[in-house]
Structure formats: structure tokens, C-alpha cells
Amino acid sequence: xxxxxxxxxxxxxxxxxxTMTFAVIISVALSLALAGAAxxxxxxxxxxxxxxxxxxxxxVYLCNKSDxxxxxxxxxxxxxxxxxxxxxxxxxxxPVVEKVxxxxxxxxxxxxxxxxxxxxxATSITPDQMPENYRVKLKDPTKFAVxxxxxxxxxxxxxxxxxxxxxxxxFALLNGMTRAAYVALAFMLTVAMLLIINTVRVSxxxxxxxxxxxxxxxxxxFYIQMPFIMExxxxxxxxxxxxxxxxxxxxxxxxDAGLKLQDKIPLVSFLGWDSVIKVLPLVLLxxxxxxxxxxxxxLRRYLKV
Amino acid sequence: MIRFDNVSKTYPKQNRxxxxxxxxxxxxxxxxxxxxxxxxxxxxxxxxxxREERTDTGMVHVLGKDLARLSNWKVPHMRxxxxxxxxxxxxxxxxxxxxxxxxxxxxxxxxxxxxRKTVPEVLDLVGLAGKEDRMPGELSGGEQQRVxxxxxxxxxxxxxxxxxxxxxLDPQTSVGIMRLLDRINRTGTTVVMATHDQNIVDQMRKRxxxxxxxxxxxxxxxGVYGYQH
Numbered sequence: 001x002x003x004x005x006x007x008x009x010x011x012x013x014x015x016x017x018x019t020m021t022f023a024v025i026i027s028v029a030l031s032l033a034l035a036g037a038a039x040x041x042x043x044x045x046x047x048x049x050x051x052x053x054x055x056x057x058x059x060v061y062l063c064n065k066s067d068x069x070x071x072x073x074x075x076x077x078x079x080x081x082x083x084x085x086x087x088x089x090x091x092x093x094x095p096v097v098e099k100v101x102x103x104x105x106x107x108x109x110x111x112x113x114x115x116x117x118x119x120x121x122a123t124s125i126t127p128d129q130m131p132e133n134y135r136v137k138l139k140d141p142t143k144f145a146v147x148x149x150x151x152x153x154x155x156x157x158x159x160x161x162x163x164x165x166x167x168x169x170x171f172a173l174l175n176g177m178t179r180a181a182y183v184a185l186a187f188m189l190t191v192a193m194l195l196i197i198n199t200v201r202v203s204x205x206x207x208x209x210x211x212x213x214x215x216x217x218x219x220x221x222f223y224i225q226m227p228f229i230m231e232x233x234x235x236x237x238x239x240x241x242x243x244x245x246x247x248x249x250x251x252x253x254x255x256d257a258g259l260k261l262q263d264k265i266p267l268v269s270f271l272g273w274d275s276v277i278k279v280l281p282l283v284l285l286x287x288x289x290x291x292x293x294x295x296x297x298x299l300r301r302y303l304k305v
Numbered sequence: 306m307i308r309f310d311n312v313s314k315t316y317p318k319q320n321r322x323x324x325x326x327x328x329x330x331x332x333x334x335x336x337x338x339x340x341x342x343x344x345x346x347x348x349x350x351x352x353x354x355x356r357e358e359r360t361d362t363g364m365v366h367v368l369g370k371d372l373a374r375l376s377n378w379k380v381p382h383m384r385x386x387x388x389x390x391x392x393x394x395x396x397x398x399x400x401x402x403x404x405x406x407x408x409x410x411x412x413x414x415x416x417x418x419x420x421r422k423t424v425p426e427v428l429d430l431v432g433l434a435g436k437e438d439r440m441p442g443e444l445s446g447g448e449q450q451r452v453x454x455x456x457x458x459x460x461x462x463x464x465x466x467x468x469x470x471x472x473x474l475d476p477q478t479s480v481g482i483m484r485l486l487d488r489i490n491r492t493g494t495t496v497v498m499a500t501h502d503q504n505i506v507d508q509m510r511k512r513x514x515x516x517x518x519x520x521x522x523x524x525x526x527x528g529v530y531g532y533q534h
Contacts, residue, residue, distance in 0.1 A: 005411050210408075213395060216355070217460070218385035219412035221378070 009227035010234060013203050020199040021235050027195050028239025028287055031188035033246040036283050038181035040247070044271050045174045047115065058136040058147045060091065061158040064105075066129065073153050079132065083156030091134055096146050099137040105130045117272075131158055189290075196236075196294040200228050204299060225299045232295035233288045240287020244280045251276050306464060306495045307331040307354060312363035314349055323349040325519040326363070331497065333463070336490045338506050339499040340530060341516035347499040350516065351466055354497070355387065356380050368463060385413055388457030388465040388494075392472035394449045396441040402452050403428065403437035409456045423459055431455045431485055447478035451485065458489055465489060467498040471505060479505060503530040 014021050062084065063074035079087075091100050103111075109127035136147060144162045151157050204211065214224045255261050255270050308330045315322040324346045331337055339347050352358045353365050356372045365372045368386055375383060396405050403424050410420045428434055431451040441449050450470060457465060467486065471479035483505055490496045500506060506513060506529060513528030514521065523531065 209395065210397060213397070213408065213456075214412045215381075216384065216389050216395075217409040217412060217456070218381040218383070218387070220381045223412050223414065 006227055006230060010230050013207065013227060013231045014234065016206060017199060017203050020195070020202060021231075024192070024195050024199050024232070024235040024291065025239040025242065027188065027192040028236050028291065029242035029246065031185060031192045032240050032243035032283050032287050033250075034181055034185045034188055035286070036243060036247045036279050037250065038178050038185060039279055039282075040251075040271055040276060041174060041178045041181065043275055045171055045178070047271065049171070057138045057141045057163050058144055059161045059163055060087065060134040060136060060147070060151055061131045061161065062087070062133055063156050063158045064129070064131045067131070067158050071158050073155055074158055076155070079156040084132075087151065087154070087156060088134065090150070091136060091147070094146065094150065096138050096140060096143040097136055098139045101135040101137075103133050103135055105132050108133065193290070193294045196232050196291045197298040199235075200232055200295045200298040203231060204228055225296070228299055229292050229295045232291035236287045236289075236291030237284070239291075240284045243283050243287065247276055247279065247283070306333045306335070306368065307497070308364075308366040309353075310364040310366075312353065312360050312365060314353065314358060314361050322361075322519050324353070324516075327516075327519075327521045328363075329514065329521060329524060331495065333495055334490070334493055336487070336496045336509070336511040337498070338509070338511055338513045338528070339497060339516070340501070340506060340513060344518075345516040346519040347516055348468065349519075351468055351497070351499060354464075354466060355384065355389065381413075385460060386463045388454075388460070388462035390450070390453050390457050390465065390467040390470045392469040394441070394446075394453045394473075396449055396452055396456075398441055401438050401440055402433060402444070405441065405452055406456045406459050409459055413460070427455045427459045430458070430488075432481075445478070446474050447481055450474065450478075450482055454482070454485060454489070458494070462494060464495045464497070467496065469500055469502075470498065471500065471502050476504060483509065506530040 062079040063071065063077065065078040067074040068077045088100065088102070091097055105127050108130040109125070112125065112130060138144070138147070144165075148160045148162070151160050211224050251271070251273070252258075261270060309327050312324055312327045313322055314324040327346075327350070339350060341347050349358065353360060353372070354367055356365075356367075356375065359373065368383065370383060372383075397408065400408060406424045406427060407420050410423070425434070425437065428437060431454050433448065433451050433455065436444070436448070441452065444452070450473075454470075465486070470486070471482055474482065479502060486496055486498065487509070510527045510529075512526045513523065513531065515523035515525075515531065525531075
């Protein structure tokens with residue numbers, strides 16, 4: 001393996017095709033930034049959904065001792081074991097109910113802590129402030145009212161909450177945006193692939209004299225194709241680097257500075273730097289692999305022995 | 306060294322075959338002229354030896370290998386034992402003489418030490434000592450062809466294929482190139498040369514193979530060019 005030979009060939013190739021190289025870098029950067037953003041948006045939705053969102057539709061919060069003064073049905077303080085037992089029995093008796101989970105204060109606190117680990121909210125609450133609850137999975141998710149009317153205001157029940165009502169619209173919006181991002185991403189990736197294939201072809205054509213001689217003197221296809229593949233991979237790597245900077249910058253300007261979403265919406269736990277950084281190796285990997293594969297495909301027909 | 310057994314070849318979308326039922330054998334160390342008018346099948350003959358094309362029917366053996374059964378990834382290794390020279394020299398204009406010759410060794414992964422040693426040797430052999438750092442554009446046609454021959458010969462091939470190597474050169478320069486090819490032949494390298502140059506063929510008195518419309522019409526040792534065009 002003659003590294004110096006490859007490096008000089010790659011340098012020559014990239015310089016000769018400077019405009020096309022830039023086109024590749026920019027299109028790779030944009031499509032990968034979009035891919036990373038969509039991925040992060042997905043993660044954001046997941047983290048906002050918390051532990052229970054996809055599993056249950058209704059939460060029956062039981063009385064906590066601090067609810068005594070504020071909620072009439074909790075006038076007697078915390079829920080008793082007897083009350084808990086009858087509530088559970090009655091929930092199970094409802095035909096619309098598929099499954100019931102019990103969550104203790106301690107577990108509720110753990111899940112809460114997990115969801116808001118990046119937020120100051122996590123430290124402002126203690127386990128005994130979290131109400132015990134029954135998480136109810138319905139056979140038909142729209143039948144919330146049946147459960148609500150049966151348990152709302154009952155002794156020992158603090159409130160009945162339709163899990164979906166609060167966040168559904170926001171998630172619908174976020175999911176819609178993510179889906180739109182994926183569609184745009186598909187187009188961008190196609191454009192990037194076509195650009196790379198074309199760039200490699202032009203590059204191979206402009207060096208057909210060299211490659212022709214290489215074939216004649218018995219250079220292996222590896223030797224002939226490697227400079228072109230490395231060229232594409234290098235341009236892709238630069239593009240992926242730009243995409244990484246865009247993702248990091250995007251998080252900084254949307255959440256910490258600029259838009260300052262964290263200050264404006266303190267209730268939402270935004271993705272931390274760690275989540276963004278975890279995405280970067282994937283972005284870099286795709287940034288190198290995709291152009292390399294595209295180049296290989298482009299050369300398969302062009303530079304056969 | 307080279308054996309053709311009933312070789313036929315028709316290019317796609319052409320009615321007339323480029324080669325029709327050609328059988329012949331070329332022994333190690335021979336010097337062979339391949340003559341015939343344009344379109345007679347000379348280039349196809351050479352391309353089959355280089356395995357740039359495959360036969361439709363019949364077998365081609367080069368260096369003891371059946372080319373039809375040689376898998377694609379082994380072709381480069383086969384070509385390393387072959388040298389090729391063309392009418393249009395095919396040098397890289399942005400590399401010096403020495404770099405052009407070294408290129409042929411670099412791309413087959415030869416160590417730098419070997420390259421540094423063999424390139425001056427072969428340039429000396431072709432009579433270009435002292436012109437290592439010139440660019441091809443600064444050289445005469447004959448000198449450029451010598452660079453091409455140096456490049457073809459630097460890996461000490463068993464077989465040298467020359468496709469009209471004197472086609473772009475004046476008669477006097479051509480004689481020089483022929484002397485060089487003859488010298489290479491005397492080192493034991495088999496030389497197969499396609500040519501239109503009547504004087505050269507008549508002077509050299511080597512084996513002459515003539516193709517006409519894809520057929521082998523003459524195979525004569527110590528032959529002459531033999532037809533008017």
C-alpha cells in the first residue's frame with residue numbers, strides 16, 4: 001500500500017474538481033444536518049413522552065397526604081389501603097379496561113427524575129410529593145370518559161387524567177415536522193448521491209488517461225478505484241464535519257442562546273449536549289460511508305478491467 | 306507464449322466478424338509483425354491478447370493461461386507480465402519522463418527502493434539517460450515513444466505488444482525505435498507488433514502474420530510486407 005501515491009492522487013482529484021467537490025460537501029452537510037435534526041427531534045419527543053405515554057391512556061391519581069386541603073375527595077388525607085383495593089377492583093371490573101399498572105410514589109419519582117434529568121425541576125420535588133396512581137390501558141383509547149365518570153370525585157381519588165389530552169397536539173406537531181424532515185431528507189440524500197456519482201464520473205473521466213495506463217500496466221481495480229472512492233469519502237467527511245457543527249450550533253442557538261427555548265419553556269426537558277454528541281459519530285459514519293458507496297457504484301461500470 | 310485456437314469475435318451490433326476462425330501460435334522469444342489493412346482485425350487480435358475483449362468462440366492462451374477462464378480479478382496480474390506500446394505514446398503530460406516510467410511501478414505497488422533503482426536503468430537502456438526530468442511535451446516524438454517503451458519494459462515483461470509504434474514517426478526515427486524493440490527482443494522478450502510500415506517489415510525480415518477481413522491469410526517466417534495499400 002503506497003499511502004503517498006493515494007494521497008497525492010486524491011489531492012489532485014479534489015483540486016481539479018473544486019466546484020463539484022464543494023457541491024458534494026454542501027449537499028452532504030445539509031442532508032446529514034437534516035438527518036441528525038430529525039433524529040434528535042424524535043429523541044426529544046420520546047423524552048417528553050416519559051415512561052408511561054405509549055403504554056397507557058388514563059392515569060388515576062390517588063390522594064396524597066398533602067391533597068387533604070385542596071381536593072374535596074381527599075378530605076381524609078392520603079388514600080387508605082382499603083380504598084386502593086376497591087378502586088383497583090372497580091377499575092378491573094370496567095369492560096373497557098385492558099390492563100392496570102400500579103405506580104408507587106417511589107417509582108413515580110424515579111420516572112419523573114429520569115424524564116427531567118436535564119432540568120432544574122428534577123431537584124425541586126421529593127418522592128413523597130408524587131401521588132401513587134393507577135395507570136390504565138384501555139381497549140379503546142377513546143373511551144377515556146367512561147373511566148373519568150366512574151372515578152372522578154370518588155373518595156381516595158385525587159384526579160383522573162387523560163394522559164393524551166395534554167401533550168397530544170404538541171406531539172402531533174413534532175411528529176409531523178419530523179416526518180416532513182424525513183421526506184426532505186430523502187430528497188436531499190438522493191440529490192447528494194446523484195451529485196457524488198456525477199462528481200466521481202467527471203473525476204474518472206478527467207483522469208481516463210491515468211486510469212487507462214493503470215489498467216494497461218496491470219494495476220488492480222483496488223488501486224485504480226481507491227483514489228476516487230477516497231476522494232468522495234473525504235468530501236463526505238468534510239460535509240459531515242460541517243453537519244456536526246450545524247447540529248451543535250443548532251442546539252446552542254435554539255435552546256441555550258438565541259431562541260432560548262429552555263428559558264421560555266422550563267416545563268419541557270430539552271435534549272442535553274450528551275444526546276447531540278451521541279448522534280455525531282453516526283453522522284460522521286454516514287458522511288464517509290455514503291459517498292464511498294456512491295463512488296463505488298459510480299465506478300463499477302466506468303472502470304472495469 | 307500466445308496460442309489462438311479457432312478464435313472468432315464479432316462486436317455487438319456489427320454484422321461482419323472482426324476475427325474469423327484464427328488459429329496460430331507464437332513461441333517465446335519470437336518477433337512477430339502483424340500486418341493488414343485498417344479493419345482487418347489487427348487491433349482486435351491485440352485486444353484479445355490483453356484481454357480487453359473476450360472471444361465469442363475459440364480459445365486464447367497467453368503465457369500458458371486460458372484467458373476465457375481467467376477471472377476478472379486475476380487479469381491485472383496477467384497484464385503485469387505484458388508491456389504495451391501505442392502509436393499515440395499515451396504518456397502523462399504533467400509528469401516528468403522518470404515519473405511517467407515510475408508511475409507504472411507505483412500503481413502495481415512496487416516498493417520505492419525498487420523504483421528508484423530500476424527507472425534509471427531502463428531509461429538508460431532506451432537511450433534517454435540524462436532526460437529523466439524533462440516533460441513529455443519537451444521531447445521529440447521518437448523520444449516520447451522511447452519513454453513509452455521504457456514504461457512498458459520497466460517491469461521486465463515476458464511479452465511486449467506494440468500497436469503501430471512507429472505510426473506517428475518519420476522513417477529515420479522509426480528505425481531507431483525498431484532497433485530498440487529488436488534489442489528488447491534479444492533479451493528474451495517476445496514482441497508482437499502491428500504495423501503499416503512496409504519498409505520496416507521488409508528490412509527486419511521477421512515472422513509476418515497477415516490478417517484480411519478478420520481471416521488469417523498469411524503466416525510467413527522471415528517475411529515481407531507483401532501487399533500494396
